[in-house]
Amino acid sequence: MQELSTAPLPAPPRAANASPWKKTVQELAAHPSGLIGAIIILLYLVVAVAAPLLAPYSPTEMDLRARFLPPAWAAGGSLQHLLGTDQLGQDLLSRIIYGSRVSISVGLFSVLISLLVGSVLGSIAGYYQGWFDRIVSRVADLLMAVPYLLFAIFAMAILGPGVLNLIIALSIKAWIEFYRLLRGEIISEKTKEYVEAARMLGRPGPVIIVAEVLPNVIHSLVVLVTLRIGYMIIMEASLSFLGLGVPPEVPAWGSMIAAGRDTLINAWWISTLPGLAILFLVLGINLLGETLRDITDPRLQARE
């Protein structure tokens, strides 16, 4: 990790016109850890999209004669079920493949919704300040005071299980970080000359925000989005583990880990393998996110 490399600050994106994205991609290629992260994420995306093609069985197909089959490489395993089967005789590989859909969609959409809500609220609050800013900031402070998981457990208990409900429950709090980032950035940029100039020219506030201020924070936003997706995937797995995630018949990594807990002594694979699936995905996301941070925004490193 080159967390504190003294690399010079990149030129402000606005001055660099269209090239920063190209530059980012080039630099990513030069940072092997970021590239590995990107490749891992890509693989998972392919698996999630092509799940019906890749999974050897239906994820909910039970075969009670084939319960507790160990993975193919272990004693007693067979090539019929590469990663073994669970207590209901369901194929573990197929369930892990389908489980990626829940994790990725919840992680991705909860963060995208948070990004949208947080950015819009943050822009309005930062640019116009006043009563709107005071109210939203107060609400954000209040929500921040509640431990995330406790909050999410509560929300899921009220909403009930389901992918959409998971996305909602996780987004209710996750917008705050995006809100604070944009609000702070806009307040500090607002008084700068180029924004003043744009205002003098009579350009409306929303246009100024989108055209002038947003390009300055886009890199920080990308980094935050990436790292948050990894966090949300862990949160989703935690909720599913507690039985508050998706309905029981939907395969999700967290609930698979919970299901294998009682049979750890005889069937270690049921709990451990879905956990590996989570670990590699989140690792890939974090590798990419931290590399992006190193490349694009050295200032962000001190936070966390």
Add this chain to the structure above:
Amino acid sequence: MKTIKVVQRLIESIPLFILTIIAVFFLVRFMPGDPVDIMMGSGGNVTQEQIEQMRSQLGLDKPIAIQFADFVRGAAQGDLGYSITQSKKVTDLLVETFPATIELALAALLFALLIGLPVGIYSAVKQNSWVDRLSMGFSFLGISMPAFWLGILGILIFSVSLHWLPTSGRLDPTLELRQITGLFLLDSILTGNWAALHSAFTHLVLPAVTLGAELLAIVARISRSSMVEVLRHDYVQLARSKGLKETAVIFKHALPNALIPTVTVVGLQMGVLLGGNMIVETVFGWPGLGRLVVQSILNRDYAVIQGAVMLYGITFILANLLVDIVYTYLNPKISL
């Protein structure tokens, strides 16, 4: 002056606390699923009459505003109601579970700091050494995995395979321990009960490591990066050029400043310690507040949810306050 500020901060957090209680009271009643149905559901033949009777016994047939008034009146007298699933007073349940949660959180915090700080500082001083690379690699793993899965791996390795550590609980059921503080490690030392001390310790190791793992990773990373930052400053160079020993430079001049960001981050992570324990306590059957909350939410045990969240709120507010106090002592430039 400082005491006044502490009191002031306490008073400031009261509105938030009250708001939380009100919110929780009404929110639990929005949860789908009726507590009496859930409790009676498994019992087999229950008449509608019995259900109604139960409901009126619990006061659940009254209008919600009256229920709230009853709750406030009770809470003011220290009565938080009864748990319908465990037929115990909520206050008793809280008194039973709270010390277990505190013991676990403290052990996890201690574990994270005692290992995370030295590793982070050493890694910063010996940048790019193999220790640095290895520890940063591990801490990267630490922030990328769900705690409950790490706990299950721990059970699999240390309990199931090696038989070194127990899988759940706080104490061997055959042992008896006179409780003074409710923290089993402390109680067994105070009463000189060495068998209980050993048992309590082995029960505590896996849950504490599981709960503290993420914090350990975060502490190591933050203390490393802030130490690296501080070591580059002029005053550190000056101390060095005055001919001070390297250890003196590191411990006297650099460390206090490098600790400030670490304390901040630890403070922000108090929520993880207190919230993460819901998962870890569930995995290890640890009889604490976190497991109680999860169970009572699943069972719609309204009174317990309310009481537990209240206690969570108080703990959370006090923990944050404590972090603020430590923070001001480390950094005299900032006042509360």
